[in-house]
Amino acid sequence: MPDWPWPLKVTAFFVCLFFLLVIVTVSALIILRRYKNARDRKKKLFQDNIDTFLNNALFDETFNLKKEAKTFRFQFLTFKLQKKIAVRQILVYNENLKGESSITLKNIFRALELDTFILDSLKNGRWYDKARAIYVLSELHVKESKQVALYLNDKHETVRAQAIYFYIKTAENKPLSFFSKLKKELTLWELIQLEDCLKFVYEGATPDFSLWLKHELSTVLLFSIRMIQQFNQFEHIPAIVPFLDHPNEQVRKQAVTSLRKLNYEKLLDEVMPKFSKETRLVKKEIIKAVETLGDLQMLHKLKPTLEENMEWQTQLMYLSAEKRMQPNF
Amino acid sequence: MKKRILIIEDNPMVVKSLEFKLTKDGYDVVVAEDGRKALEILKEDDAIELVITDLMLPYITGTELIEHIRNNTPTMPIIVLSTSNQEEIITDAFMMGVNDFITKPFSPNELSLRVKRTIESH
Numbered sequence: 214m215p216d217w218p219w220p221l222k223v224t225a226f227f228v229c230l231f232f233l234l235v236i237v238t239v240s241a242l243i244i245l246r247r248y249k250n251a252r253d254r255k256k257k258l259f260q261d262n263i264d265t266f267l268n269n270a271l272f273d274e275t276f277n278l279k280k281e282a283k284t285f286r287f288q289f290l291t292f293k294l295q296k297k298i299a300v301r302q303i304l305v306y307n308e309n310l311k312g313e314s315s316i317t318l319k320n321i322f323r324a325l326e327l328d329t330f331i332l333d334s335l336k337n338g339r340w341y342d343k344a345r346a347i348y349v350l351s352e353l354h355v356k357e358s359k360q361v362a363l364y365l366n367d368k369h370e371t372v373r374a375q376a377i378y379f380y381i382k383t384a385e386n387k388p389l390s391f392f393s394k395l396k397k398e399l400t401l402w403e404l405i406q407l408e409d410c411l412k413f414v415y416e417g418a419t420p421d422f423s424l425w426l427k428h429e430l431s432t433v434l435l436f437s438i439r440m441i442q443q444f445n446q447f448e449h450i451p452a453i454v455p456f457l458d459h460p461n462e463q464v465r466k467q468a469v470t471s472l473r474k475l476n477y478e479k480l481l482d483e484v485m486p487k488f489s490k491e492t493r494l495v496k497k498e499i500i501k502a503v504e505t506l507g508d509l510q511m512l513h514k515l516k517p518t519l520e521e522n523m524e525w526q527t528q529l530m531y532l533s534a535e536k537r538m539q540p541n542f
Numbered sequence: 543m544k545k546r547i548l549i550i551e552d553n554p555m556v557v558k559s560l561e562f563k564l565t566k567d568g569y570d571v572v573v574a575e576d577g578r579k580a581l582e583i584l585k586e587d588d589a590i591e592l593v594i595t596d597l598m599l600p601y602i603t604g605t606e607l608i609e610h611i612r613n614n615t616p617t618m619p620i621i622v623l624s625t626s627n628q629e630e631i632i633t634d635a636f637m638m639g640v641n642d643f644i645t646k647p648f649s650p651n652e653l654s655l656r657v658k659r660t661i662e663s664h
């Protein structure tokens with residue numbers, strides 16, 4: 214080799230290096246694959262163990278939960294992965310079973326001390342651990358509202374969304390009590406999620422949305438005004454009327470929309486005199502209100518203001534409304 | 543002699559729970575993870591006295607399976623266990639001749655009683 218010309222030496226060096234790299238890569242792949250297979254086998258074995266434990270606890274009347282849970286905890290719930298799998302399996306069972314079994318599952322969760330594990334990951338985990346932990350607490354109705362309240366104003370939106378979900382899912386009544394703890398405006402997505410949860414997740418009596426009409430956050434006001442209309446709480450119409458003069462145009466717009474949908478008779482008397490001073494957004498809403506609650510003559514009263522301002526979008530809306538209100542339309 | 547029940551379900555958790563509960567109740571339980579396997583079992587095993595099936599199944603849907611069972615063994619009692627709670631789907635299932643319809647999430651104790659009632663009434 215010392216007598217070889219230098220290009221040959223360089224080539225030989227790179228050939229050796231390449232083969233070495235190939236051997237290292239292939240070996241690493243084999244080791245990783247074997248490690249993954251072993252881990253999967255362990256997971257499967259553990260999953261079978263937890264399934265057997267759950268089924269025994271659920272359906273065997275002679276099963277001593279306290280005693281067996283203690284044994285199971287010491288034998289099988291020593292690593293974080295095992296606890297994670299146990300929580301996941303309990304959630305799967307909880308999703309598919311109801312009645313007595315559902316209550317038993319919650320007792321099993323506590324007996325296995327998985328609530329401690331979940332609360333620990335809520336305190337010390339990364340944002341996704343926290344979001345997951347709050348989801349588990351919500352699904353299993355573990356009422357740790359003091360702990361979860363801290364995350365209502367979290368910087369990560371997924372954590373905030375889960376905290377809102379928790380309050381609605383676990384509430385027996387007053388699902389919006391968390392509003393008093395909110396410090397940040399709700400995002401559009403959170404408002405949609407909140408409405409969806411109230412309609413499809415919350416199972417208690419319809420809350421009184423007027424309780425939140427004095428909240429300092431305008432998104433909470435928007436939501437409450439909208440919900441009063443969505444849930445047909447006609448008795449709260451007088452509480453919405455003052456919002457027609459609110460400094461925030463979005464709130465004024467929502468007040469007009471809700472009162473229009475609630476067929477508030479005096480709405481036009483309230484909003485028509487203010488039409489000329491209103492913003493474009495609210496003007497459009499007033500035109501809609503006149504179309505729904507008024508007549509053509511009332512609509513024509515708005516025309517001079519529209520002619521003064523060159524707001525083509527509002528004018529277009531006015532013309533469409535006028536066309537639809539013609540007797541022969 | 544133990545009465546034999548065929549469970550057709552692709553969710554392993556539901557299968558395990560049903561198998562455990564019904565075995566505890568004194569039934570002999572046979573499981574098929576999909577419609578195709580269920581048809582094979584039904585062809586070979588005459589001792590089956592009740593079928594519990596999901597509607598969403600791989601290869602052959604629950605509806606096709608019910609039709610097949612009704613054409614070949616019209617008296618075989620069938621209980622549907624499904625996540626669907628739409629009125630239309632439930633009505634269609636009863637029109638096809640199923641004996642009971644249970645929606646998921648389900649109460650195992652309630653299911654156990656319904657199984658008992660269905661078997662006894664046949």
